[in-house]
Amino acid sequence: MFLLSLKNISKTFGSTRAVKDVSLDVEQGEFFGLLGPSGCGKTTTLRMIAGLERPDTGAIAFDATDITHLPPERRGFGMVFQNYALFPHLNVFENVAFGLRARHKTRDEMRERVNSALELVQLPGYEKRRVDELSGGQQQRVAIARAIAIEPALLLFDEPLSNLDVSLREETRSELRELVTRLHLTAVYVTHDQEEAYALCDRISVMVGGSIMQTGAPRELYERPAEISVARFLGRNNLIRAMRLSSSKTTEAEFKTLEGGHTLRLSLDSGDLQPLNQPVFLAIRPEHVRITASSSNGNLPNTLKAEVREIVFGGATSTVRVDANGLALEALVLQPDGLRVGSICEVSLPPEKLSALKNA
């Protein structure tokens, strides 16, 4: 039984279809991410979960109750807004107590819960401060305290870290994850930052153009994107245009690359065989591309001869760009030993790391 279920949700603004037929399920205690480029509909989806927008079609259920038309104040979800939306005329205490006042809590209970919420976000003693006296990071914490003070049934985050600087963002990120786990909360987290999503979320839905393209654990998305749009958005993938050859077997497919004319083999689940003689994309992460100066790779499958075009030093790793008879590939290596621009090398693409994408 899922805690939160979205069934075929759609939303149109004017002539723009912001969210198209989105369905997703979130389990109790899960930290769920909605990841996608800006304008992909992830915030609109979150706002529909919060009740701030009403879906045109589809249904939202929480704990087996239909809440599609329930106003936000009756949902009991805590939300952390991108710009924090702290009430500028109220001090920190009153901001955090706002939801408790709306619930007519007694003064003692209110004080106790505000104090414990502020302690959880490590801001005890800040009750009397004006919110505009706080730094960005502190405002952020107050916004989180305000959302958890109501003991929300579900915690919603709309890019809450995007206004913080890099170092603070990473620190807050791990605190946030720890806090949510400690309080046994269920969270839906919207972000466009994949690193952030990978670090925080148990499962992630990647949204592109208003639709969910793929849902899965961070590692699964990273290593085996199912869709060209997902692979493009997650970035730093070598995308190889290729056609499946009829010589393919059911467990091991053979593809001919359109650039370079190489033959590549990869292992496939028997369920998702690619159509014959139609261009598809194969994807492989740069760190999975093996590259050697000598011809020691000879006995590995999918080994191609290539010329080194560029070596970019990047600290711990270096990026090597090669050209294999017209096929451009990128490899991430620890030490570009023995490689020089213009020299001939061997690259191999391990079959188990290559994935064939839907939609060419």
Place this chain on the structure above:
Amino acid sequence: MPKPSSQPAASYFSRVSILRLSLLAATVVVLIYGVIYPNLAVLSASLRQDDSWTFVHYTSVLSQRSTIEALINSILLSIGTVVLCAIVGVSLAFLFERYTFPGRRLFSVLAALPLVLPPLVGTIAFIFLLGESGILSRLIQGSFRLQSAPWTLRGWPALLLFHTYTMYPFFYVLTGAGLRRIDASLAEAARSLGAHRLTVLSRVVLPQLTPSLVAAGLLTFMTSMASFSAPLFFGGGVRVLTLEIYGARQRGDAEMAVTETVVLAVISLAALIFFQRYEGTRRFVAAALKGTTRRREIIPKGLARNLATVAAIVFSLMLVSPVLTLILVSFAPEGSWTTQAIPAQYSLSNYVRLFSEPQSGEVFLNSFAMSAIAAVAALAWSFCVVSLVAGESGSGSQHSRAAKYGKRFVSLLVLIPWALPGTVVAVAVAEAYGRRSLLLGSFVLVGTFWILPVVYFLRFMPLVVRAVQASMEQIDPALSEAAGSLGAKVLRRFMRVTLPLIWPGAIAGTLLAFVIGLGEYVASVLVFVPINRPISIAIASEMRDFNLGTAAAYGVVLIGIIAIVMIAAGRLERLRG
């Protein structure tokens, strides 16, 4: 873990609709009674003769030379005023916004003074200072031993001078605000791309200022079209429409008055549409989120700096001298200031008279009560209109096309009394409610105390609506959403989040409407009755009786009250920031 409540949502939404329905009812009733019906009444009166529809009033009115002359004069005067105010206001804005030099702050503090000076009070101050027997003319006449006054404060030059003095702040204030808003990095980018200073001005700065300039042009044009006190006191035979309408009503020529009123209304509305169209095509949205603001350049020591300082002092003196004159004259006992350049004796007698005579106390009480009633009513009503037009946040996308057009229509109707000269509003209310009417039955508003509060309300409610709306628009919609997500219902959201954030702006707007009401003359002179005689009428009648000192004393007290209220409003504005 608490579950979201599972009560049916229907009751919530129906409660919201009851609230919205009552807001809608309040809005619609006021618009029908205050805007639609009176204006239609004027229009229909101008088109009717002996119970049949006819254009005969228009053909007769428009074939009279005097009307055509007034029409052309009104338009020419307004265009001339716009041009002069633009030249003065924009140059001063560039000088005082872009550079810093001694005396700059003095001028910037005083710059907007004419905006809060009631036109009637400004008019009499001008007469005392610049009239043929005014202080300045007599000083010059005396020092150069001239036979007669060096100039007369009459006709076109006098009107244009007075209009420029009172209306240049529209251009000064709006251009200054526009200059401050411009992202300085845009100009810097243009410079780095090789653009010359003048090219930057014409290709980068001016295009971005266009919305401010258009808005200032509109305000100036409309204010000039509605101008009444100056043409009345020193127009010197220059016919303008507001005067013609006043004259026709004084003569009892009702048909002529309503027909000319329609003509004046049509020109004003046409100007509004023209300027708004133009403004709409030239609106710029800042592309960058963060801009750098330009620092004022310091003029280095030398001729330029001295000239700028002298200019600041001269302009500051010009701004305050009418008010200083008024204060001076208010201390001159009646009959003591005859042929001297400046009054020979000073005493408190005028003020003593003002505060001891029950009549004058009554006049102040009337103006206070009527302006306060109008301003408070406008504030209350503004909340209805704005919450209706702004709607509940978050559900913005759910509004149907009909609702969107409805909102636009309501906003337009609210704007109409603002666009119409005071003369038109007064004539319209008088025409609609001066006899048995469809909406009020046998209750006749004209001749009662309530006619002026109603007229003031109609004239100033657009101002209050705009103030409330502007405050509302500054609030991040996420605040109300956050309150909603924390469990606050509509009323709590309004009381705890929206109201605390908008009240400084709303009260400041209300106070502004209140002080403009205190000095209102144009509309009052058309419909006042003995029981609601306001301050402005008292000032005008003292002037007519040559009780110059008493008139000046009235003016000084009025300015004093306005100053106190404006300082309070300014404090509130700062509170809001």
